[in-house]
Every structure is written in structure tokens, then in C-alpha cells.
Amino acid sequence: MNLQAFMAEDFMLNESFVRYCLQSNDEDVAFWNDWIARNPHKRPETEKAREWVLRLGVRLNASEKQEEFSKLRAMIETDRVQGKRRKSYLPYVAAAAMFAGAVVGAWLWKKQPRTEHSAAMAYTTYHADSARKQVILADGSTVILNCNSTLKVPASFNQQERHLILQGEALYDVQKDDKRPFTVTAGQATVQVLGTVFKVRAYLFENNVQVSLLSGKVNVAADNAATALLPGQMVKTSRGGLIAGTFDAARESDWRSGRLLFKDASLQEIANLLEYWYGVKVHVAPRNYQAIHFNGQFMNKSLSEVIASITYITNLKINISGNELFINQ
Known part of the structure; x- marks a missing residue:
């Protein structure tokens, strides 16, 4: 499979790429993120295909969706055999992408390993x-x-x-x-x-x-x-x-955008934010702690990255066990 020769409609018809668009399979997501990063010249085509795939929600029954998708595939394959220029059917592809997207659901129920x-x-x-x-x-x-x-x-x-x-x-x-x-x-x-x-x-x-x-x-x-x-x-x-x-x-707006902000945060505020942000139960060992005033801003960072910064600056000891986090000093 020569991905370098793929145009938008080729990506759209690729089941692995569809699963990447829908974020439904971690291996496919990792593969396409890496491939697109290494092939930036293909980004316009992949973005166009992703837009088509994500136009979901057409109210058709399963047979109608499959029929429209089959028309799209047949038109693409016929034009390839006849050597026609791709732009001759791209308008149809754009219009039919809604139907193709609807078929994605059927693919995922069949292919989804989970x-x-x-x-x-x-x-x-x-x-x-x-x-x-x-x-x-x-x-x-x-x-x-x-x-x-x-x-x-x-x-x-x-x-x-x-x-x-x-x-x-x-x-x-x-x-x-x-x-x-x-x-x-x-x-x-x-x-x-x-x-x-x-x-x-x-x-x-x-x-x-x-x-x-x-x-x-x-x-x-x-x-x-x-x-x-x-x-x-x-x-x-x-x-x-x-x-x-x-x-x-x-705070909810920050959460939605992935922006975690600590402003002169005390130990308890640190614990509360970590618990709120990452869905872990935080335990603070009872003892007399030195006063903590932690400041920091993190954009879409993992819990381990945030903990590394907190422990480096505050000298707190933070350990993770499953879905629980333990803070000591």
C-alpha cells in the first residue's frame, strides 16, 4: 500500500484511517499521528479526508447508507480504471461523505477490538x-x-x-x-x-x-x-x-481547553486540583507540613509530568498506586 500516492478519497476509504479519525483504536491513532507528522506534505489531503469522515449523523437506514457508500467506492474505482482526473468526482465525494461517514459506525462495530x-x-x-x-x-x-x-x-x-x-x-x-x-x-x-x-x-x-x-x-x-x-x-x-x-x-473552561493552573496553591489546593483534574483519589499523609505556595501552568500535560514539576519545586513526595495518589513530605 503506497500511502504517498493517497489522495483525500483514498484516506477516507481506508478503515484504519477512519478509526484514527474517530479516535476509536489507539494503535491506529498512534500510527496516523506519526505518519502525518513525518509526511507534512500530505496533511492537506488527510485533513480534507478527516473532515469528510467526521460529517456523521445522516438519518438513513443501514441499507441506504451502504448503498450510497458503494456508489462512492464504485465511482472512485471506475475513474481510476478509466484514468479520469480526480476532480471529476470530487464534488460527489464531498456530498456523499455524509453517507460514507454513517457507514463508519458499521465498520467500527465489526472491527472494534473492545x-x-x-x-x-x-x-x-x-x-x-x-x-x-x-x-x-x-x-x-x-x-x-x-x-x-x-x-x-x-x-x-x-x-x-x-x-x-x-x-x-x-x-x-x-x-x-x-x-x-x-x-x-x-x-x-x-x-x-x-x-x-x-x-x-x-x-x-x-x-x-x-x-x-x-x-x-x-x-x-x-x-x-x-x-x-x-x-x-x-x-x-x-x-x-x-x-x-x-x-x-x-475552571471548567480551563479543563475543557486542557489548561491546568496553580496560583499560589497550598498543599490542599494542589491535592484538590490533582484529584479534580486527573480522576484520582488523593491522600495527604497527616503531619505538619511547611507552607507551600505553588505556581504553575500546564497545557495538556500528563499526571506524571505535573507531579514531576510539583515535587521538584516543593520537595513533596508524591507516589501513584493505581488510581490513587499519596502525598507526603
């Missing part, structure tokens, strides 16, 4: 361990999955319903669809939206679920309680109900 099967339901499971992962769903919605988090996507997603299962934390940017509400189940809470941006935090070590609304409107239900949120509002689950409140919009 699919879990049960008697009643099949899921594709996404894991984010030491680093965040971006997931682009079949309806065009995007999910930023935080560290130490798991997202389960039923095989039936984007058919009659749009339903996800979360353990950990994720930010959702949902494509509007009045006919198919978007729901997330996390612990004892269920969140339902039509099209909006919201965040759900449901780590097991925190024993509650928190829902924060950045834009739009969401409905949250837990046990026998239910409420609707407006932008800037949040709720936490508690025994038998929901506790309403507000959240720091600036």
Missing part, C-alpha cells in the same frame, strides 16, 4: 487511563473522556435512541436531535438532553454523581428526585435526592 457482548446488548467500550481521550460518536456528538474513565456505547446508539453509560468523568458536546434525546447513565443518575454541552463526574471514590451544565438545558434524575438545569448550574446526587448549586465556569 466490543463487549452479552445476551441482551453489545457495547463498544472506550477507556481513558493516564490521558484523556476524545470520542466522536456516530451522531456527530463529541465526548472528552477524562483520565481513569470508561464510556460504554451500545451498538444500537444513533438508531432509535442515543444512550451512553459512564464511569468516571466526561464532557459531552451533543448534536441536537429532537426525535432522539441523548441520555447518559452514570451511577444512580440519568441525564437527558436534546443538544447541549454538559459534564458528568461519577468516580466511584467520590460516592456521588455531579452534573454541570455549560450551555443549553438538561434534565437530571436520581432515585425519586428530578430537576432541570440552566447554564452555570450543577447538581450532586445525595441519599434520596439531588443537591443544587453552581460551579466555577472559568
Whole structure:
């Protein structure tokens, strides 16, 4: 396979490249990130192909999607045999990319190595361990999955319903669809939206679920309680109900952009930010610590990189064991 000869439509028809676009397979993501970095002259073609792939969410049934994709493939192959110039069918490719993108979902359910099967339901499971992962769903919605988090996507997603299962934390940017509400189940809470941006935090070590609304409107239900949120509002689950409140919009904006900021942070503030940012349970050993005033800014850095900086400047001892972090001095 001569990738150097690939044009945008060739990349779009390559299943490995599709999985890279959808961030659904770590090996494919690593391969294409490396290949594109080593071949910058192909970046315009790969970016064009990626744009086409990500135009998802066409409301067609499976046979219609497959038919349109087959037309696209046949047209490309025919023009190659006849030696026609590519620009003769590129307009059709651009228009049909929506249909091709819809077929991607079928590829992923068949090719995805992390699919879990049960008697009643099949899921594709996404894991984010030491680093965040971006997931682009079949309806065009995007999910930023935080560290130490798991997202389960039923095989039936984007058919009659749009339903996800979360353990950990994720930010959702949902494509509007009045006919198919978007729901997330996390612990004892269920969140339902039509099209909006919201965040759900449901780590097991925190024993509650928190829902924060950045834009739009969401409905949250837990046990026998239910409420609707407006932008800037949040709720936490508690025994038998929901506790309403507000959240720091600036901090959530930083989180979304990957900007972790410490401003004259004390030991407890360091612990709180690491726990909030990376989804780890932080333990501070009880003792008399020297006063700490830590300043630093990190853009999309791993937990290990941030810890290395903190320990170097503050002389704290920080150890990681699984999803737990231990601070001593």
C-alpha cells in the first residue's frame, strides 16, 4: 500500500484511517499521528479526508447508507480504471461523505477490538487511563473522556435512541436531535438532553454523581428526585435526592481547553486540583507540613509530568498506586 500516492478519497476509504479519525483504536491513532507528522506534505489531503469522515449523523437506514457508500467506492474505482482526473468526482465525494461517514459506525462495530457482548446488548467500550481521550460518536456528538474513565456505547446508539453509560468523568458536546434525546447513565443518575454541552463526574471514590451544565438545558434524575438545569448550574446526587448549586465556569473552561493552573496553591489546593483534574483519589499523609505556595501552568500535560514539576519545586513526595495518589513530605 503506497500511502504517498493517497489522495483525500483514498484516506477516507481506508478503515484504519477512519478509526484514527474517530479516535476509536489507539494503535491506529498512534500510527496516523506519526505518519502525518513525518509526511507534512500530505496533511492537506488527510485533513480534507478527516473532515469528510467526521460529517456523521445522516438519518438513513443501514441499507441506504451502504448503498450510497458503494456508489462512492464504485465511482472512485471506475475513474481510476478509466484514468479520469480526480476532480471529476470530487464534488460527489464531498456530498456523499455524509453517507460514507454513517457507514463508519458499521465498520467500527465489526472491527472494534473492545466490543463487549452479552445476551441482551453489545457495547463498544472506550477507556481513558493516564490521558484523556476524545470520542466522536456516530451522531456527530463529541465526548472528552477524562483520565481513569470508561464510556460504554451500545451498538444500537444513533438508531432509535442515543444512550451512553459512564464511569468516571466526561464532557459531552451533543448534536441536537429532537426525535432522539441523548441520555447518559452514570451511577444512580440519568441525564437527558436534546443538544447541549454538559459534564458528568461519577468516580466511584467520590460516592456521588455531579452534573454541570455549560450551555443549553438538561434534565437530571436520581432515585425519586428530578430537576432541570440552566447554564452555570450543577447538581450532586445525595441519599434520596439531588443537591443544587453552581460551579466555577472559568475552571471548567480551563479543563475543557486542557489548561491546568496553580496560583499560589497550598498543599490542599494542589491535592484538590490533582484529584479534580486527573480522576484520582488523593491522600495527604497527616503531619505538619511547611507552607507551600505553588505556581504553575500546564497545557495538556500528563499526571506524571505535573507531579514531576510539583515535587521538584516543593520537595513533596508524591507516589501513584493505581488510581490513587499519596502525598507526603
